[in-house]
Amino acid sequence: MLKAYKYRLYPNEKQKQYFAKTFGCTRFIYNKMLADRIKSYKENKDLDIKKVKYSTPAQYKKEFEWLKEVDSLALANAQINLNKAYKNFFKDKSIGFPKFKSKKSNYRNYTTNNQKGTIFIENGHIKVPKLKTMIRIKQHRQLNGLIKSCTISQVPSGKYYISILVDTENIQLPKTNKKIGVDVGLKEFAICSNGYRQTNPKHLRKSEKRLKKLQKDLSRKQKISNNRKKARLKVANLHEKIANQRADFLHKLSIKLIRENQSIVIEDLKVKN
Incomplete structure (x- = not known):
């Protein structure tokens, strides 16, 4: 597994300079290939996309020699990611057409x-x-x-x-005869059929409350100033902390449910609506 x-x-x-260069080159390859595909599609709408041959990162290196300065596998993976996004769009249009990656x-x-x-x-x-x-x-x-x-x-x-x-090796968890249903709510994060209730984490709410304050402070800072840069960094750090808190909370809850039950049934609801 x-x-x-x-x-x-x-x-x-x-090393930071190398990473910045590689980030830029992979973004360039992705955007260049996407632009070429859009152009090819407009010129050959009647052709089967499976039969169309596109340029590879190796071919682009002949024109843009600075691409040779970074990992060729990183460029190849950028091509693979675009291929997946492109094929997924033609399978299901609701996914949306691949977007260009922003330098900003x-x-x-x-x-x-x-x-x-x-x-x-x-x-x-x-x-x-x-x-x-x-x-x-x-x-x-x-x-x-x-x-x-x-x-x-x-x-x-x-x-x-x-x-x-x-x-790695697939770890087999001990089998149990227990089954559980989980109802996701708003006041309480989850209510289980066995009576277990999972409340929303308090520390997460505190962090989200602090985030609102920091975002308000950021909006008041003068644009293109050191104070705004410092405020933006505080907001970014707190966003990262909240994401980690949320991931940790969900991971611990999912592990608990998986280890204690053989079957888990969850109602399919769009809670945000």
Whole structure:
């Protein structure tokens, strides 16, 4: 089975420059390929899209030589991501047509693959393809399994993370005869058929209340000023904290329900409506 581990990275300045370059190159490849496909579709609407041959990252390197400075696997994964988005649109139009990636986005990432040990962790550092030096990593839990790929990301707060996908043994949980129904609500997060009630986490509500205050402070700051940059960073950090709190809460609740029950039935509701 496939399992992902997420760790914090602490790159030095040269490594940050390389990441910024790779983020930019993968965005360029994605947007360039998308633009070429749009052009091709307009010119050949009657052709089967499966029969149309598009340029590859390797072919673009002939015209844009600076693409050679980054990991070729990162560029290949950008192509794979576009292929998936493009095919999904033609299967189901409600998904929406692939959008161009913005240079102004505060969230950036790229994915690369492990080929014969090109990704590994050693003495609190991790090695990734193309980058000659190893990056400092905060490995808060042991990684078990064969590394398949990794995604390096920079979030709006400016922090760097790495998500490592590994192939590991499938763990069989002990079987139980218990079945449970879960009703998701507003006043209480979830009410279970066995009488268990899960309230909304108080710490999450406190964080969301503080976020409103920080967003209000941000809106009052003068544009293009250091004070606005500081305020924006505070908002980004709190957004990240809330996302982590929410993910932690949902993970712990889902693990509890899975371990205690053999079958789980959840009502399909759009709570936000």
